[in-house]
Structures are given as structure tokens and as C-alpha cells.
Amino acid sequence: NGICFTLKSKVLSPSNSHPHDDACYFFSCQPASMQLNNVAWSPYRDKPLLEPVNVTITAGEFVAVVGPNGSGKTSLLRCLYRVNRPSSGQVLLDGQDIWSLSARQCAQRIATVLQDTGAEFGLSVFEMAEIGLTPMSTSWKRSENDSRIIENALALLDVGHLADRAFDSLSGGERQRVMIARALVQCPDVLILDEPTNHLDIRHQLEVLELLASLPCTVIVSLHDLSLASAYADRVLVMKAGKMQDFAPPSHVFTEQQIKQVFDVETVIDEHPITQRPRFSFYLHKKQD
Helix, strand or coil: CCCEEECCCCEECCCCCCEECCCEEECCCCCCCEEEEEEEECCCCCCCCEEEEEEEECCCCEEEEECCCCCCHHHHHHHHCCCCCCCEEEEEECCEEHHHCCHHHHHCCEEEECCCCCCCCCCEHHHHHHHHHHHHCCCCCCCHHHHHHHHHHHHHCCCHHHCCCEHHHCCHHHHHHHHHHHHHHCCCCEEEEECCCCCCCHHHHHHHHHHHHHCCCEEEEECCCHHHHHHHCCEEEEEECCEEEEEECHHHHCCHHHHHHHHCCEEEEEECCCCCCEEEEEECCCCCC
16 A cells, blocks of 8 residues: 655646645555665677766755766666666666566666657556556456545646546657556666656646656656756756766856866856755857968
8 A cells, every 4th residue: 555645746636637835636645765786787798878876865865967968867777677687797776686676576666768759559548557556456356446546646746637648649758648647557666767758748748847856755856957857856966978077066067167167068057035045057169260
């Protein structure tokens, strides 16, 4: 049975689909720590794509992974959710090597949301979200509490009104929100998302990040938008060319010098008047004739 927790941000009520404060939902988790001990990975013997990474992610922390295209963000995340087996090193979940767990045991604690949702064989939105119950299910019969968990998760992501629609009839942004709802139904201790805001409009980007930052589980998310990473992450893991460059709070990571070194762009950084987090204005350095 899920336990009740109170979200810190404005979210969507299952009953009326309007934002309100202190909404209570039925998701249970025990936020977990993750430790990467010299984790490296490559499909090639002589060409490392991910060079050794050493970080410890605290239970309940919100970590953003940033870096340019090809920097190793997705390869790193695939190591964390037990798809890429490290060529060397270990990924520990509360001190236990995730490769000592079965796939089902891992799925009971780690949920993932990937960039490519794809089509799912004519399933409805409700049925897609229902898949999140699978790791914990002991029978095919859905309980009343199971249905309530699914409905609440869909409402949180503003897709409750689409429950009966075919998943493959949705827009990219709607699909992405359904997949995040499915991950919430899984009641994960660690939630890993690879570019979850890619297909979302501005409002839904902010709502999704507000929701993720309010969850009691550990959240690890790759983002292209440095402003979103700065606004919501407790710490930021910076990647470039398969190497970790930094792992620290946004105010320490996002300097003009480091952004230029990692992303090859010039930046003006000031303070956001509301969040007090770093705010960025990017521009290309024009070469002198």
C-alpha cells in the first residue's frame, strides 16, 4: 500500500485538475543513495566512451546531469539504471551493487523515463501508466488502491483527462508526461529521467520540474537547459567528452569560465530575481576580422 506524502509545490488535483497546494497522493518510497565507484563504460575495448566517474548521490537529492551532445550523459544514466554494465567500477544502490540484484529487484527500486517513448501496441493512456505497477505486482488483478494510484499519477502530470485515449494518438509532450506518470506509479526510490523536458512546452517544463523537485525519492535527470538545472537541482554533474568535469551545487558549477570550457559559448550570468539561482544569457564569441 502506498503511503501519503504532501507535495511542496503546486500540483494538479485528481478531482478537478486545477493547481492547488498541499495535495496528498499515495506513492511510497524509501529514497536511496547511489554511489559510482570508478564507473567506466564502452562497447569497444580500446575506445572508452565513459571514463571513470566517482560520485556519491545522497538519498533524496535532486541531481541534474548536463553537458553538450555526445558528452556521455545517456551512457552514464544507462549505467545507473542497469542497462549498461560498467566496463569497470561499480554502481551501488544503498551500498549494494545493482548488478547483484535481479532485473525485477532493480525495477522495484529504480524507475526510468527515456527520451524515446515510441508507440505501445494500442494501449490506452491508463494501461500505459498501469505498467508501472508491474515490478511490485503479485497478481494480474488490479485493486481499488492500484486504480487510485494510477489516476492520481495521471492527474499530477495533467493527463488524467486522456486516460481512455490511445497512447499512440498523443502528442510527443503528452506521451512524455504519461511516461513520467508511469514512473511515479512504480513508486521508485530512485527516479532517473533522460531529457524529460525535450517535448514539453514552457509551462509543462516548469510544472514537471516543480513536481520532480517535490518528490520524496532521489531524482537524477539529464537536462540541456542550464537554467532549469540551476533552478531545481541540489547538485549538478557536468560531463564533457565522456569525462566528469564537476559535481557541485549550481552556483559553484555554473561559472562563465566553466560554461565556455564545456559548451564553447560565452555567457553573462546574473541572479534570477525570484529564485536567486544563476540565470544565463548565451552568445557566440565573434572572431575579429
